[in-house]
Amino acid sequence: MEASIRAILFYVFLVLVVRIVGRRPGKQITPFEFVLVFFMGGLALTAMVGDDASLTNAFLQILTIAFVHFLIATARTKSNVLARLLDGTPLILLDNGQWRSRTLSKMRIQDDDVMAQARDQGIATLDRIEIAILERNGQISIIEGSK
Amino acid sequence: MSEVAFQKTVGDSVPKINDEVAVGEDLDFQRKWWKFESVMWWIIALLLLLNFAGVFGRGPVAHAKLANDAMLVKYERVERTGTPSILEVQFKPNTLGRGQVKLHVSQSIVDGLGTQRVIPSPSDTAIGRGGLTYTFSAEQAPGSVQFALQPSRPGIFEFTLQVPGSSPLSAKVVVMP
Known part of the structure; x- marks a missing residue:
């Protein structure tokens, strides 16, 4: 339960931070963005796992993130406001x-x-x-x- | 020819520029977002400054001291869940020199603040009065005892330390998530 809540919080937090950091142009991710992705991913992982490094925890947290992502992606197709908040506009x-x-x-x-x-x-x-x-x-x- | 369900006529709802290119730009929204972004960068900068200062723990602002005629206690007023720290009790010369020294600690030091070890190991431990009373062998000053803490959950915990015969020292510790 606590691990799932932590996963949801981190997912929402990372979506917000990445959105604020902004979009950089380019077809492929640059080394500049690589640093950001790996660093944020690594730091989030440490806090998300906490002292529960079990397979069960990893399994459930991945499922949690997948489900939250599915919910947000679905809501985004239904709501223009949410789509703009998450992706911005061209x-x-x-x-x-x-x-x-x-x-x-x-x-x-x-x-x-x-x-x-x-x-x-x-x-x-x-x-x-x-x-x-x-x-x-x-x-x-x-x-x-x-x- | 079979009928296909859920068909929808193609409609262009995306606004066009000069009736030529459908872009869908929404500058009003974007200006609001830029304002929000600016505010968020200031908030992030402020949070980082507070962090460097130690407001969220492990910095100058978090270090605290308490003292009375029997001891000086050095501790962190802001701790972090799962992060080790040291609470140090330095005994004053008048407390030591009697072969042993007793120290009563409230249960919150063990439960809330998560004492992992007491250094040095006490020669005796007694339970009661809402906590533990440790007895340490002691010679002349200076002498100190360290509590290795590692809180397991966030919250605000009040602890009390007392050398029997002197006034108790109490403080609150905030444990960040």
Whole structure:
């Protein structure tokens, strides 16, 4: 019982912290994020396990997390508010040659990150981008203009 | 052709930019979230500062002392569940020098604060008066006794220590989860 409550608390706490830390652009996790994931995972593990390192505890905590995740994922599909709270909304970074500088700064993204994604799609210059969007999963989508 | 249940007409509910690209951006929500994020970063910074100070245990603010004419007690006013710490009783010169010294500790030191060991081992232990009375062989000052604590559950625990014949010393210890 106590172990399950601890698992739920840590799950909710980590979801909140990871949400506040924010999304960083990129298709793959960078070494920068690797550190975060491993560190947080390791620290959470220590506290979650506590003095009960039994197989039963591990089994039940995994089941608890899986069930809470299932509940939250289901609730997210039913509620737009919850979906926005958990994932945020897509954000426009560049629109018709104009940078959204406040969005870039608040999301801790540089114009180089956008250009890197543009080059990845074979777009060589900024003026060929019609719109650049930071997606909810942290990827940057680039839509090429007609000119 | 068989009928397919639960079909739904495709509808585009995502707002478009210039009627061209469906993005679904919600800047009003995002501005509120950024405000919330800023507040949360300040709260996180404050919590970390308090932590460095020892408000949540294991820091300067958590260290505490109590004293009377018989002893000086050094302890942590904030403990953490499952984390070892030391409560030290230093006897004053007038308490020692009689071949032995007795120390009465309340039951909360054993139960709530989770005494694991008493260093040195007492020559005798008696139960009663809501706690334990330890007897230690003692020579001249200085001399001290240490209690290795490891609380097993969070809470607020009040403990009392007394050398028979002198006034008791009491304090509260907060055990963090």
